[in-house]
Amino acid sequence: MKANYHKYILNFKRPSGTSRGVLTQKETWFITLDDNGKMGIGECGILRGLSIDDVPEYEEKLQWVCEHIDLGLEELLKETVHFPSIQFGLEQAFRSLQSTSPFLLFPSEFTSGNAEININGLVWMGDKTFMKQQIEDKIEAGFDCIKMKIGAIDFDTELKLLQFIRNEFTAKDIEIRVDANGAFTPDKALEKLKQLSEFELHSIEQPIKQGQFEAMARLCEQTPLAIALDEELIGVFDVTKKQQLLQMIKPQYIILKPSLIGGYGGSNDWIRLAEEMNIGWWITSALESNVGLNAIAQYTYTLGNTMPQGLGTGSLYTNNIEAPLEVVRGTLQYNPKNEWKTNLI
Numbered sequence: 001m002k003a004n005y006h007k008y009i010l011n012f013k014r015p016s017g018t019s020r021g022v023l024t025q026k027e028t029w030f031i032t033l034d035d036n037g038k039m040g041i042g043e044c045g046i047l048r049g050l051s052i053d054d055v056p057e058y059e060e061k062l063q064w065v066c067e068h069i070d071l072g073l074e075e076l077l078k079e080t081v082h083f084p085s086i087q088f089g090l091e092q093a094f095r096s097l098q099s100t101s102p103f104l105l106f107p108s109e110f111t112s113g114n115a116e117i118n119i120n121g122l123v124w125m126g127d128k129t130f131m132k133q134q135i136e137d138k139i140e141a142g143f144d145c146i147k148m149k150i151g152a153i154d155f156d157t158e159l160k161l162l163q164f165i166r167n168e169f170t171a172k173d174i175e176i177r178v179d180a181n182g183a184f185t186p187d188k189a190l191e192k193l194k195q196l197s198e199f200e201l202h203s204i205e206q207p208i209k210q211g212q213f214e215a216m217a218r219l220c221e222q223t224p225l226a227i228a229l230d231e232e233l234i235g236v237f238d239v240t241k242k243q244q245l246l247q248m249i250k251p252q253y254i255i256l257k258p259s260l261i262g263g264y265g266g267s268n269d270w271i272r273l274a275e276e277m278n279i280g281w282w283i284t285s286a287l288e289s290n291v292g293l294n295a296i297a298q299y300t301y302t303l304g305n306t307m308p309q310g311l312g313t314g315s316l317y318t319n320n321i322e323a324p325l326e327v328v329r330g331t332l333q334y335n336p337k338n339e340w341k342t343n344l345i
Contacts, residue, residue, distance in 0.1 A: 002034045003069035003093075005044075005062045008344075010289055010317045016124045021049075026287050026317070029062060031089045032345050033069065033097045039345040040097025043292035044089035045259035052235040052260070053083040061086060077265065081237050088263030092295045103294055103323070103340050110301035116331035117301055118308040120145040120177060125152040131161055142329030145175040145202075145308035151183025155192065162199040171200035175308065182209035182231060189219055197224040203253055206230040217249045228253035230284075233270060234260050243273050254279060255310070257286040258296055271303070284310030290323035291344070297325065297332055 010026040033040035048054050061083050073094045080086045096102045109115035121138030123131055138146050150158045184192055184207045203226040210231040220227050229251045236242050254274050256267045274281045283300045285293050297311050311332050314325050322341035326333045
C-alpha cells in the first residue's frame, strides 16, 4: 500500500468573522491511499490557532504516517494520539479504501437519498446590517434553527439582533443557539447569560475560554441558559480525563467536532460518557472541505440524533470539492444522482 498527503487551501466566498478573528482562507490536508489501484481518501482538517495539533511538526507527522502506512490503522491511531485531525483523516482513508466507493463511508438511508439530517443555519459575526441580512436569509431558506456567533461586536447590538428575531418568531418557530467562542470573562459571564436567556435561547456554546474548569462548573450550575462545551473538549485525550472533566463541569450539552477530538473514536468516547451522565450532545463540522463534511455527515446520520446538527458549512468556499451534499430547507441531504468531481484521487 502507498500513502501520500498534500495541502489544500480553501478560500472563503467572503470573510467570515468569529470572536477569534476574521477568516479568509482555511488550510486543510488530504491523505490518499493506493492499494493496487484501489483508492482511499481522508481529510485532516486543522484549524490554525484552535486545533491542539497546530504545531510546527504537523507536516512532518503526516510524512511519517505515510511512510509507515503498512502499520495499519489501529497502530497508526496509537501513534497519532496528539494529532486528532490526522487520526480522523486516517479513519476516513482506511474506511474509504475498504468501501465500494471512495466517498461512501457509511451506507445508509442518508447516502441513498431517502433521509436527511436537520442542521442549523450559521450566522457569522459582522456589523449589524450584515448579521441582520444573514438572519433574514437563513429564515427565508427554511431554517428553523439558527446559530449566531456572538462576542465580537457590541453586546447591546447583539441583544438587539436577538430581539429582532424574537419580535418576528417565537422559540417554537425558530430555535436560536449562540456561540461565544470563549468571548466572555468569568466575572461578567453570568450576568450576560441572564440577559441572553430573556430571548428563550436553546443554548450558548463556550461562554468563557476553555481551561477555567472551576469557573465553568460554577456557570453551568448557576446558568439560566443551557451551556454547551466546545473548545473545552480539545486536547483531552485520555478517557478517564474526559470523564473527570464532564463530572466536574456538568455541562448541559457537549459539541463534538471530530477533526478536533480524534475522529470517530474520540467522538464515540465523548458520546458514551455524556449519555451515561444525561448530558446532551450534537455534532459540528470544523470548516472542512466537502470531503471531511461528507465523512462527518454520514457518521452523524448513523447515530440517530434528531437535534439540528452543525453541518451547514459546505457552501462557504469558492473552491470546495464538488459533492452530492445539498442544503435543502434547513436540512443536509445527499443526492446520489450528483457525482463527486475531484482530481484528489
